[in-house]
Amino acid sequence: MALSTIVLGGYLGAGKTTLLNHLLRHAQGRRIAVMVNDFGDIGIDGDLIESSDGEVMNLAGGCICCSVGSDLVAGLMALPQRVPPPDLVLIETSGVALPGSVARGARLAPGIEIDGVVVVVDAETIRLRAKDRHVGDTVLQQLTDADLLVLNKIDLVDPPALAATRHWLSGITPRARIIESLDARVPAELILGLADDTAASASQPSLLPSAGSSSDNTSPAVDLQTGSGRLRPIRAMAAGDRFETLSFRIAGRLDAQALAAALSDPAQGVLRAKGLVQGINGEALVIQTVGARSRVSPAAARLIDPDRQARLIVIGLRDTLDARRIEALLDDLRREL
Numbered sequence: 001m002a003l004s005t006i007v008l009g010g011y012l013g014a015g016k017t018t019l020l021n022h023l024l025r026h027a028q029g030r031r032i033a034v035m036v037n038d039f040g041d042i043g044i045d046g047d048l049i050e051s052s053d054g055e056v057m058n059l060a061g062g063c064i065c066c067s068v069g070s071d072l073v074a075g076l077m078a079l080p081q082r083v084p085p086p087d088l089v090l091i092e093t094s095g096v097a098l099p100g101s102v103a104r105g106a107r108l109a110p111g112i113e114i115d116g117v118v119v120v121v122d123a124e125t126i127r128l129r130a131k132d133r134h135v136g137d138t139v140l141q142q143l144t145d146a147d148l149l150v151l152n153k154i155d156l157v158d159p160p161a162l163a164a165t166r167h168w169l170s171g172i173t174p175r176a177r178i179i180e181s182l183d184a185r186v187p188a189e190l191i192l193g194l195a196d197d198t199a200a201s202a203s204q205p206s207l208l209p210s211a212g213s214s215s216d217n218t219s220p221a222v223d224l225q226t227g228s229g230r231l232r233p234i235r236a237m238a239a240g241d242r243f244e245t246l247s248f249r250i251a252g253r254l255d256a257q258a259l260a261a262a263l264s265d266p267a268q269g270v271l272r273a274k275g276l277v278q279g280i281n282g283e284a285l286v287i288q289t290v291g292a293r294s295r296v297s298p299a300a301a302r303l304i305d306p307d308r309q310a311r312l313i314v315i316g317l318r319d320t321l322d323a324r325r326i327e328a329l330l331d332d333l334r335r336e337l
Contacts, residue, residue: 002111002112002113002297003076003079003080003085003086003088003089003111003112003113004087004088004089004113004115004193004288005076005088005089005090005091005106005112005113005114005115006088006089006090006091006114006115006116006117006118006191006192006193006290007091007093007099007102007103007106007114007116007117007118008020008090008091008092008093008099008118008119008120008191009093009097009098009099009102009117009118009119009120009142009145009146010095010119010120010121010142010150011095011096011121011122011126011129011135011138011139011142012095012096013095013122013125014095014120014121014122014126014152015120015122015150015152015153015181015183015184016092016093016095016120016184017043017044018152018183018184019120019150019152019184019186019191020034020044020090020092021043021044021045021048022183022184022185022186022188023090023188023191023192024044024045024048024059024060024061024063025045025048026188026192027061027063027188027192028188029061030061030063030087030088030192031061031062031063031064031084031085031086031087031088032059032063032064032086032087032088032089032090032192033063033064033065033066033079033082033086033088033089033090034059034063034064034065034066034089034090034091034092035065035066035068035072035075035076035089035090035091035092036065036066036067036068036092037067037068037069037070037094044057044059044065047060048060048063055067055068062084063086064082064086066078066079072091072102072105072106072109073105073106073108073109076089076106076109076112077109077110077111080111088192088193089112091103091106096135096138098138098141098142098145099117099119099142099145099146100117100141100144100145101145103117103145113288113295113297114293115193115288115290115293115295116147116148116290116291116293117145117146117147117148117293118146118147118148118149118150118191118290119142119143119145119146119148119149119150119176120149120150120152120184121143121149121150121151121152121169122152122153123151123152123153123154123156123157123161123162123165123180124153124156124157126139126165126169127165127168130143130172140172143169143172143173143176144172144173146173146176146291147175147176147177147290147291147292147293148176148177148179148190148191148271148290148291149169149173149176149177149178149179150179150181150184150186151165151166151169151178151179151180151181152180152181152182152183152184153182153183154180154181154182155182162180166178166180175291175292176291176292177266177271177291177292179271179317187243187315189245189272189315190243190271190272190315191272193272193274193288193290242317242318243271243315243316243317243318244315244316244318244321245313245314245315246313246314246316246321246323246326247311247312247313248311248312248313248314248326248327248330249310249311250275250277250278250310250311250312250330250334251310252278252310252334253277253278253279253280253281253282253334254277254278254279254280254330254333254334255279255280255333256275256277256279256280256285256287256296257296258333259275259277259287259312259329259330259333260287260288260289260294260295260296261294262329262333263287263289263294263314263326264289264291264292264293264294266292268316268321268322268325268326268329269316269317269320269321269322270289270314270315270316270321270326271290271291271315271316271317272289272290272314272315272316273287273288273289273312273313273314273315274286274287274288274289274312274313275287275310275311275312275313276299276310276311276312277310277311277312278310283298284298284299284300285297285298285299286298286299287312312326312330314326
C-alpha cells in the first residue's frame with residue numbers, strides 16, 4: 001500500500017511548528033516520519049527528541065524526523081526501507097515555500113500518496129501579509145494550495161474581524177475547508193487521519209477514537225447492514241463541542257470513486273474521512289478524504305470478510321455534519337449498482 005503523506009505549510013509565524021509538536025504529542029501509536037529541509041528550520045520540542053544521529057532525529061513513540069536537504073524525493077524513497085516503516089509522513093515546509101509545489105514534487109517518489117495539503121493561517125495578520133508587495137503573492141499561493149486551512153490564533157481578533165477573515169479566506173480558496181484553533185490545537189485525526197483497522201473486529205474498530213478519551217460527547221454509529229439505519233451511541237473525539245465523528249457500517253458493494261467525490265463536496269460537511277469498502281467488482285478499497293481532496297486506493301482483501309464488514313468514519317464540525325444525509329448518500333450509491 002502507498003505511504004500516506006501530508007504536506008504542512010503556512011507563512012512565517014502562523015503556528016506550523018506549534019501544530020507539528022501538537023501532532024507528534026497526539027500520534028496515538030502512529031509512527032510518523034517528519035521530513036524537513038534542515039533541522040534548524042523547525043523547533044521540535046526537546047522532550048519529544050530521544051536522540052539525534054546525523055540526518056535523523058529519533059522522536060518519542062517511534063516517530064522520526066529526517067533532514068533531506070534539497071533531495072526530498074530521495075528522502076521519501078528511503079522511508080519504506082526503514083524497520084519498522086512509518087505509518088504516515090508529514091512534510092513540514094519552510095514559511096516561504098509553496099506547499100502545492102512540494103506536494104507535486106513528493107508525488108515523484110514511488111509509493112507516496114499525498115493525502116492533503118494543510119496550511120496554517122495567522123488570523124491576526126493574514127490579510128496584511130496577503131497585501132504585502134514583497135510576500136503577498138507567496139502568501140496567496142499558499143492559501144490557494146490548501147485542502148485544509150487551520151485558522152490559528154483566533155484569540156487575537158474579535159468576532160467580527162474573525163468572521164470577516166473567514167469570509168475573505170473562503171473567497172481566496174473556496175475549495176478548502178476552514179477550521180479555527182487556539183495555539184494550533186485541533187483534533188489530530190483531522191490531519192494525521194484515522195488509524196488503520198487491520199486487526200480489530202467489526203464491533204470494535206480501531207478507526208474509532210480511543211476509549212480513553214476525556215470527552216463524554218457521543219456521535220451516532222450508523223448500521224447499514226439493513227435499510228433501517230439503526231443508530232447507537234459511540235464515544236466522540238475529545239475536541240470539545242465543535243467536532244464529532246460518525247461511524248457507518250456498510251453491507252454490499254458500492255462505487256468507491258463516487259463516494260469519495262461526494263464526501264469531498266462541501267455540502268456534506270466532512271473535514272476528514274476514511275473508509276474501507278467493497279468496490280463495484282468486490283475488491284477491497286480504501287477511501288481517504290481531506291477537505292476537497294480525495295483518493296481511492298487498493299486495500300488488502302483480507303480486511304473485508306463476513307466478520308469484518310466495510311465501514312466508513314467521518315469527522316466534521318458538529319453543526320454541519322449530518323448522519324442522515326451521509327446515510328442517504330450510501331444508500332443511493334448501493335442502489336445504483
